[in-house]
Amino acid sequence: MNKFEKELNPEQYSVVTSSAGSALVLAGAGSGKTRTIAYRVAYLIEKGVSPSAILLLTFTNKAAKEMVERITSLLGDSIRLPWSGTFHSVACKILRRYARNIGYDNNFTILDSGDSVDLVKLCIKAQGVDTKNKRFPSAKVVLSIISFARNACAPIVDVLEKKHVRWVDFEGDISAIAIRYHERKRAAGVMDFDDLLVYFYRLLHDSPELCAVLSKQFHYVIVDEYQDTNTLQAGILRLCSSFHNNILVVGDDAQSIYSFRAADIANILDFEKTYPEAKVFRLETNYRSTPNILDVANCVLEQNTNQYKKTLRSVQDRATNPEVHVFADGKEESDFVAYQIKDLLAEGIKPNDIAVLFRAAFHSQALEMVLMRLGIPYEYRGGVRFFDRAHIKDVLAFLRIINNPKDEMAWTRVLLMQVGIGPVTIQKILQHLQIGDGAITEESLLSVPSILSAKAKIGWNDFVMIYTAVIAADVTEPQQMIGRLLDSKFSEYLESEYIDYRDRLQDIDHLAVFSAEHKDLAAFLSELALQEQFVQKQSLGQGRVLPEEKIILSTVHQAKGLEWHTVFVIHMSEGQFPNERASFEAKGMEEERRLFYVAVTRAKKQLFFTYPVTTHRHMALGKQSVFLEELDRALVETYGFSGSSCFLDTYDSDDSSLCFTDPSDEVDDIEYIPEGEPFGNTSNKGRRNLLSNF
């Protein structure tokens, strides 16, 4: 018996050792998907396949890293690694080499989402649409429409009809804005996230020769999280595997949760139609969770219709049922979770075996405060990306104008920092500098003041001082540049702009440390843009806390692919989870339910659902999530209020009435409480103003 047979179950083994050709692996949650892929790669390499002939596409950089670690632990770290990474990062790597083919310089910069929104804003203005008197979608919405259209390979009008009927009348303007946006990106030598995929696709599609070269190189294509690919990515895959036709996709249709990014569940559901010779494998043995948790998970899935039929089998013994806990408000909910965590830690459970999951990033705020107070270290995943934080972007903007002087967005950011210089002046300056030409001459820099007002001159001079310090001839590496920046007047700007200036300076130091690994500016910048790493909000003041000593707070999306001994899913109330907006969309509810399924299947041993009956934003909100209602009551233990100030009749959730019997200090900010008015079972619409906010 070889090592593969010994270390894999028969389901996994047949995938790992399968012959060439197209294959679909339907891998249920917790069925050892990552393991299977890693062994597959190891198997191929041991069979003599060159690592560079394998293309391994994952959904996040984190997953890619994990995969590489697994492979090296199987084969030793002397082995060369396969091509691996996210679609975007692989596309970026290839585009750096072939940018000229599609009319770009190979030092192109990658716009992050914030920059993209800003640029769209400018395009809306340039388009001259009347946004004052008419209601027009915000730049963010316009960008999401454009982006969706490109990822779904659909015309804008289709996207409007399907997802934004409200704005369908503006199709003309939006399409025109899309064109402006496109042209402006080209002029600035920048690409947004979607461009990476679109141009990668074009590169392959428009040049049969190059397509042949690359698809010959990629002898084996392996794709993780296939249920979350969109039409554009599916097209890329088809081309990448067109020569050898060895494409193996792994996914779980029940975990498709990225349709807002144009992920199309049809890709996995119709895989057998697209690749008629495809073999289909199923991984249905779940090693992760107790039967009690899987019962709940299966119960969730039963409510959905559009899916492959599957049954997860647990290998574990029966244990305790998941618990549902109801609270008066967010504060009580947070207290419960925090103290429960404290108990678990006291029992000897490791912090990194505990996670708190939620639908939206801001759901964690109340809990964070309690954890902070109790001194429980945590790591937060979700919300603003580290590299999207204002001060980090400030620093990067300087590096960007040096890397690519055509980068209009970076110039704007850099100049906006100075006093006396606003959007209008910036346009004037950029025109004067002729940034479109791609090089900044000293004369043009020196002649700028002649077109400025007295106040703007002061700001401009400050900018020039910083700029010349960073661009000095002896400075070539990113780390040196950041160092120069911190020694310049830039520090003064930081201090005046941000109240938490010290913390932010520390962030920049971290950035500098990180940058030390990179000598090449363009590569450094694009790596940052494609990193999904998050801010680690500090959890405890004193000392260093190791990653193993922190519990995890995470959005459900971020939690995909991970697992913990104990999982709390908080804010399981109506309007929060499922998200109110998503439930209006076609198929939105099914996707939210899959998201809930993802949350449930993260837990290994113990699972808690909690929800407050009231929230800070609108106090008169009383219902539990429909997802909890749908659950078979026999599968969970339900607990009512633990607080003293409120009482909830949990007998029948459909008719639950809530009354404040003894308003204590916790609720005395409430101005008006409708006496005896039951509002547990009414929608919160039209009731928002009954009670004031905190």
Next chain:
DNA sequence: ATACGATTTTTTTTT
């Protein structure tokens, strides 16, 4: 006309 500060509103999920 432009810049800027105070105030209010608003958060789905992410490469």
Next chain:
DNA sequence: AAAATCGTAT
């Protein structure tokens, strides 16, 4: 926490 909005100062 960041963006959008609005009024005021230059």
